Amino acid sequence: MTHYRDTYACIRLDYIQDNVETLYQKVHKPFMAIIKANAYGHGYQQVANVLKDNPHISMFGVATLKEAIDLRNIGIQQDILVLGAIPIEDLDLVIRYDITLSLFSKDYMDEIQRLYHHHQPVKVHIKIDTGMNRIGIKSKKEFEDILSHCQNSIFQVDGVFTHFATADDPLQKEAYHRQIEMFYDVIGNHTFRYIHCQNSAAMMYHHDERSNLGRIGIAMYGIDPSGEECDELKQVMSLYTRVAMIKKVKKGERIGYGHTYTALEDEYIATLPIGYADGLIRANQGRQVYIAGHYYPIVGRICMDQMMVKVDENVHLHDRVEIFGEHISLARMAKELSTIPYEIVCLVSERVERIYQK
Template sequence: MNEQNPFFRDTWVEVNLDHIAANVSAVKGRLPKNVAIIAVVKANAYGHGDLRVAEAALQAGASMLAVAFLDEALSLRRKGISAPLLVLGASRPEDVNLAAREEIILTVFQFDWLIRAKAVLEEGMNLSVHVKVDTGMGRIGVRTTEELMRIEEIIHTDSRIQFAGIYTHFATADELGDHYFRKQLHDFENMISSLSSRPPCVHGSNSAAAIRYEEAQFDAVRLGIVMYGLSPSQEIKPHLPFPLKEAFSLHSRLSYVKVVKKGEKISYGGTYTAPEDEWIGTIPIGYADGWIRKLRGQEVLVNGVRCPIVGRICMDQSMVRLPNEMKPGTKVTLIGNQQNNLITVDEIADKLETINYEIPCQISSRVPRVYIKAGQNIATMNAILPQVND
């Protein structure tokens, strides 16, 4: 540990809060003034850190936050977040009183769920709900106008329950073809029209729909992956209406540097054999950090040069082939910019044959998150630090 890092290992994530704010502002600038932004900070803000991202999003113009589970909402409340909080996933009916006390909005996704929740809701409690309509995503949600009308009737006959919103989720908004999106939008509009009165917050758009389809913006849009500076898909990436600013980067330092002789082997199984005498560096990151074994061969940046990972990635350490001798302590960038070279989240996703959403989420909580904001210090954990200059 040193005065720059209040943690005891040389591996960390940097989250640029100015980029988070810039992405939120860019979307807000394209929306009508009466359309709100719901910032999606589920899964610890897609691995970026829920509290800091929530604060940055709210300061940039978001008016509500959304999470997946009640636990995530409670965590934000305990960290001092007082903004409206919507739980998008299924909560247990027996937990509605806790949600009501903490002023957390729950999702009604089934008539039977509402009946069970109503039965346990204590007198004097006020529970705010949004109704989820399943128009084709196939996860949770009300599937017929008949069920929706029954739900509305129950809510309207119980003064303890406030019908604050209704929403759906578009399954293919991140694809260039829009046939299925159009079908879902039509079905959602039909569901809304079946209500006797429209609730104050209607929302359907995820990131992709929010920036592509004005007709689906309704009263609010849910901003998830775009807020973090990542495209909802590779397919629509060339068609984005404005540049995104990636907020997540991953760094380490060389912990050990040595010469390996021709024919010597590296790591478990001896799967890498040095073809000639070469410099090998060790970095303190491995699959327990979410830098999984399939990333063997992936390049990292050392002094701005791309250097491949050699041998099997271990639980806590990885080895890289260096172009020349370098000092222990030299910064290694696994995701992000270094000396005019760049490794993006998308590059890592391509290597792992997955989507960019998964990459920041898979970097484990034992990797500290460091937060960068212009004009302020870097903050990590509970410490405030001077700017790191590398």
């Protein structure tokens, strides 16, 4: 296989299977595998293919209709739920590809009914908003109203669900409990094929008997939902590049756009072929990378395609550079950037080659 760049992401597909098994041993219920956003940057096709025969995966969850159709086109047979809204004019594609929709408002339901002209039912999961205030119905009355309209209509209600805002935060357990209580109060004694509210965080930190399907997302990729270091899960993605050039600069010389770094002494500067177009945003300036057993600081502004690192005589041309991986965890990197690991992996751009290992 031809490799066009020295910048690449290593994806351990066996770690995905291990993480699924780890969570299954906690909750002992089937999962909806969340592979939206190109499987959180890991590559939807490879992740879906490694999961399609996993006995714990009953469904797949995506964010857009295109993601759902892409899964069908690579042979995924399980039910696929689009978690967000779709353009109503694409309803024909929903039927053609046997996609399940989130039904989140009476207005949305009315729009679907207005455009429907098929024999097959529209499969839906009703979304209840219990505190996120994104999409979803907000009261028991709305829920009962939608359920009554769905009876003997074009809709086949296969499930009901909600999403937690604070399941990953030990300081906000009260908010979590308010949401779960509201969820079960709204659905009352109704039964459904799927009742799901447990995301990765809820499965890892809370207990719920009535939910019969877990939505496994960030934990599947080996990242603790809280953003903390985690020994239970295996981080699936690592990001690497290689040293392209090393030069010696004199004390007082400046580095990069805006000359934001000045050499304090005669220094070795290594240039790496990775930049913000690869997803390594400029906020990484001042952080460290790992080369040949040592940590080295990023100096100067990160460019679109390249960045500079202050090194020493231990670093050589073509040495491998770890951006994140075994020695720099995503949890550590996220804390240093005041963000969450989700954002870091989702930002790794498509031009970064993914190398898959088992």
